[in-house]
Amino acid sequence: MKRRDFLKSTAVFVSGAAVSLSALELIDPQELLAANPELRWGFLVNTHNCVGCGFCVKACKTENDIPMNANVTRTWVERYVITKDGEVVMDTPKGALNGFTNKQLDQNKSGMRDIPDADVAQAFFVPKLCNHCDTPACVQVCPVGATYQTKDGAVLVDRKWCIGCGYCIMGCPYGVRFFHPEEHVADKCTFCYHRISNGGDTACAQACPFDARQIGNLRDPNDPVAKAVMNQRVGVLRDEYGTKPQVFYLGLSKEVR
Amino acid sequence: MKRHVWRPLFVVVGMVVVILLFRLLYVPDDFGSQDRGYTFGYHRLSNEQEWKDYPAKYQDxxxxxxxxxxxxxxxxxxxxxxxxxxxxxxxxxxxxxxxxxxxxxxxxxxxxxxxxxxxxxxxxxxxxxxxxxxxxxxxxxxxxxxxxxxxxxxxx
Incomplete structure (x- = not known):
């Protein structure tokens, strides 16, 4: 082989290999997300405002046809009572479907717990719902592609495709997923995708009399939720899991898990 | 090669073809990696519209x-x-x-x-x-x- 031929064929081979390598390069989801900068749903929970009435839970169950009496819910409210000794007592009777009407805290097997007012240092309510994470652990574990994230950030379940294996229910660090007792598939908060996509509010946010819940577009700098996330001291749940939750809390306390 | 080697090989190839044909018919055309890539967006695209069409109960x-x-x-x-x-x-x-x-x-x-x-x-x-x-x-x-x-x- 002449030197000229060798160089020629080497150049052809290298450029050819470079083309096929670039075709094989994995596409970064972040890049794809940046390609759609107009809309990314986010949620703001103001825990200072929540009074534990549970109207959000009732509205969510009605709106999304979750059986009222089944012990599953897409959103719930937790009550935290921190005593002067530093003990943290938490309860959420029926997910606060009927609100909090009793001073006693439901401690499941150990019965009802009475804490005298004089022993209470702090007491507050924390609404919970799906965090619609940027890197959702539940989506990654689905073996059949039944749960996924839309380009505007909502994590949804394809009811026709779900085989009910329950991996996603175990995979979610926040415990927001459950097995739907009637549909027999995994179920979760959709951010009321049918409402927000048609210009509405989520059922829980519209039912809240105290503006403790708000949905908004994180990509719109004039959106009240985006403004609060940018300008105020917000926290997210279980940041250490790396799921990048998109439900932001005002007044989040370290006791909240 | 002998026939006893070819026969099971034909069976296996046949099974693979049947499975691939079944997959072709069963999996909808819009199923695949969508906007969020393979890791987060592998799904049936028309399901997004199905969720958008879910009937709302609360008005305002x-x-x-x-x-x-x-x-x-x-x-x-x-x-x-x-x-x-x-x-x-x-x-x-x-x-x-x-x-x-x-x-x-x-x-x-x-x-x-x-x-x-x-x-x-x-x-x-x-x-x-x-x-x-x-x-x-x-x-x-x-x-x-x-x-x-x-x-x-x-x-x-």
Missing amino acids: SSYCSGCHEDKSESVGASGHAMIPCENCHGAAFNHPEDPETLTIDRSRELCIRCHSELYMPSSGRNDIPGIDPSQHNAGIECSDCHNPHNPSLEDM
Whole structure:
């Protein structure tokens, strides 16, 4: 082989290999997300405002046809009572479907717990719902592609495709997923995708009399939720899991898990 | 090669072809990696539209005030102004066509969601007038004395 031929064929081979390598390069989801900068749903929970009435839970169950009496819910409210000794007592009777009407805290097997007012240092309510994470652990574990994230950030379940294996229910660090007792598939908060996509509010946010819940577009700098996330001291749940939750809390306390 | 080697090989190849054909027919055309890539967006695209088409039950208080202007004005002047109509009157669905009438929840259980007195010093609950439901006129409905659209007894 002449030197000229060798160089020629080497150049052809290298450029050819470079083309096929670039075709094989994995596409970064972040890049794809940046390609759609107009809309990314986010949620703001103001825990200072929540009074534990549970109207959000009732509205969510009605709106999304979750059986009222089944012990599953897409959103719930937790009550935290921190005593002067530093003990943290938490309860959420029926997910606060009927609100909090009793001073006693439901401690499941150990019965009802009475804490005298004089022993209470702090007491507050924390609404919970799906965090619609940027890197959702539940989506990654689905073996059949039944749960996924839309380009505007909502994590949804394809009811026709779900085989009910329950991996996603175990995979979610926040415990927001459950097995739907009637549909027999995994179920979760959709951010009321049918409402927000048609210009509405989520059922829980519209039912809240105290503006403790708000949905908004994180990509719109004039959106009240985006403004609060940018300008105020917000926290997210279980940041250490790396799921990048998109439900932001005002007044989040370290006791909240 | 001998026939006893080829035969099982044909069976295996046949099975693979059958499985691939079944997959071709069973998996919809719009199934695949969508906007969020393979890791987060591997799904059937038309399911997004199916979720968007899910029927909404709750309308909005502004929907109610379109006809019941007098009611929304009266409640709007009271301390209950911030409570959405549908929290007590139930989801509107397609009212007035379907259902023609809404059921009003006048139960004590509804009122004490907010007005049962709890000691919650780090929340807004303490700013709401509260009662002990077991002591405060137990057994009768709150609405027997209090008008939900103007609950203060002094104003009545």
